[in-house]
Every structure is written in structure tokens, then in C-alpha cells.
Amino acid sequence: MMHLFTQFLLALFATLGFAVIFRVPARHIPACVVVGALGWITYLLTDYSLGSPVMGCFFGACMVGLCSIIAARLFKEAMTIFVIPGILCLVPGAKIFYTMEAFLRSDIEDMAEVGIQTLMMAGAIAMGLLVMGAIIKVFWALVHKTVSIKDKL
């Protein structure tokens, strides 16, 4: 629990850093930071319970997508502002490094394993955002439809 809390704080500050570098408007920084930290925590929890960083990335990206859609609706802003700093925590930077390290050791087997995992994590992030985008589109379409049906009745 303590470990999770420190990780949450670290992700919070890391996202804060990204938010400043990419110049998120000052009034949206808190929301942005929370989106990033929640995404990272979701990643950690999924990673612990399922034992797969790829699934972790997928659900983390879903979480970031969902939170930023909510934030974008709430503040009437472009969704990009929340997604970009939030997703950066999930990008497998350390895996890139370990792939390269395995390559230097001329340990091809290890390199292939970590490399494929890196690619799959990047793909999972893409999938997560994609699925969230699709779900939200269908959701709004359904909402509009029910509203129009109600109006007819």
C-alpha cells in the first residue's frame, strides 16, 4: 500500500513535469496531473494482478483516455491537452533501454523478448486509446438516439 502511494506521488510529479514542458494551460495542470497518476496506478495494479505489463499498458491507456474525455467535457477543452502528458508515463522508456542493453550483450534471445514486449506495450497503449475513443463515440451516439426517441414520444 505504501509502495503504491509513493508510486502515485512519483507519477504525479513526473506528469507535472511533462505538463510544464508541454505548456498545458496553468488552470488545467491539476486535472492533467491526476489523469497521469491514475493511468500509472491502473498500469501497476493490472500488472500486479495479471502479471502482464502489456495488459497493464492497455488498461492504463483506457484509464487515461476515459479520464481525459471526462476532463475535456468538464472543462470544455480539447482532449489532447489531457491525453498527451497523461500517456507519457505509460510509454515503455525503460524497456527501450533494456532492449538496447540486451543488444549490446549480443544476447539476441533476450533482446527479441524485451523488444517484442516493448512493441506490444506501445501497441497496447494505442489499442487502449482507440478502444476508449470508439466506446465514447458509440456511447454518445446511443445517448443522442435515446434523447431523440424520448423527444418523439
Added chain:
Amino acid sequence: MLAMRAGNIMMKSGAEIYRVEDTIERICKSCGIEYVNVFATPTGIFVSTDNDEASNTVTYIKRIRSSETDLTKISRVNQFSRTFTTSDMTVEEGDKILDDIENSKPYPFLVRALSAAMVTGCFSVIFGGGAMDFCVAVIVGLMCYLISRFLEKYEINFFIRGFCCCAFAAFCSLLAAASISGVSYAPVISGCIMLFVPGIPITNSIRDFLSGNMLSGVARLTEACIISVSLAAGAGVIIKLWYMLGGITL
């Protein structure tokens, strides 16, 4: 032309294609131009407008060079297009607002450099570093960011920039690991890589694919791949050299 400038600012600041095309189209429509076709890519925008007859077609091409992510600009242009289309603002007034947006300054340099240091520090701990690693990563991250800014001033492309910064980060962290006990180089280098990781091209390319802009989706995906390779290569070359000189065992 006003719509073109709005699109240009947005694309430079790292917006998705869909948003740029939509903004340009809306602004043109609100000016009373009925027929508008926009085709945007990360390196150029093409707009073709037509008043009534086919002979009146006017085409604008805008080449986009150099980009720096600035989410505030995206947000402000977004709001500007909304107010422009709903109110009866003149083109001159709109131009003035866009001037203002284009010249707005990012956060102070010191703040950005410190936040870059914070990013690397936090990530080095997330990737399994200790307190000493945190301190080293903060210093290395700060220097990396300064170098990246310095190279950017001389308009050196992103590939070489990523390579140099990561090479420098690897060198510093290996030096620190060799001279200070309790510092390991792996978390520090990973933390520094995170600072330059291509998060924006990845996110934007997915969203471009989603909205059916295959061309820019592929372009940005390739950009992301090239950046990651350059980062890994930069760190890799230095580690290999260090190893060949007998500093560490892999």
C-alpha cells in the same frame, strides 16, 4: 488568410490533423465561403476555396517547418475558432488575436528546466532507483534538457538531438556510477530516456488513424520509431564504448 494562420499555429503546436482541418473549415464557412476543401499533413496544409463558379477557385499552400509542442496554443486557437464562428468578429480582429496567441511565451526557462529535472528524477525512482539515483538523475536530466535546448537553437534535427542527449545522459550516469557508490546507471539512463520519449507522435498518430488520416498517421508513427531508435542508439554507443574501455561489465 486567417484560417490558414490558425491551422498553421495548431499544426506547429502538435494538434491532430482532424482538429486542424475542422478548425480551418469552420473559420472559412463562417466567413461565408461555401466550398472549402482542406488537406492537412504534419508538414503542410492545402486549402482550396471556391465562391460560386468553378473558375473562382483559390488554393493556398502552407509549408510547415519546425514544431514545438505547446498545448496552450492549441487550446487558445480552439477557443478562438469557437468565438470567431459564433460571434461576428471581423477578420482584422481575428488576425490580432492570432498574433497574440502566436507570440505568447512558454513557461519561464528555469521552470521548464527544473520540471525536466523532476521528470527524470521521478522516473529513475519508478524504474527501481534509490535516493542517490534520484539525485544523480535530477542533475543529469537538468543538463540534458539544457543541451537539448542548446542544440535546438542551432536547428539541429530531432534525430541527432535525441542521439546527443541520450549519449550525454549515458556518459554522465556511467561516470556517476563509477565514482559514487550506491548509484546504478540503468535507472538513471532510463529516466533520461523518458524525457525524450516520443509520446506526442504516438498519441497523435493513433488519433489520426482513428479519424481516417492514414498519411499523417503513418508519418507520425515513423517519426516515433525513428526517435526511439535514436535514443537507444545514443545511449547504446556510449555504454558500448565504456565497456570496451573496461569500465563496466555488461
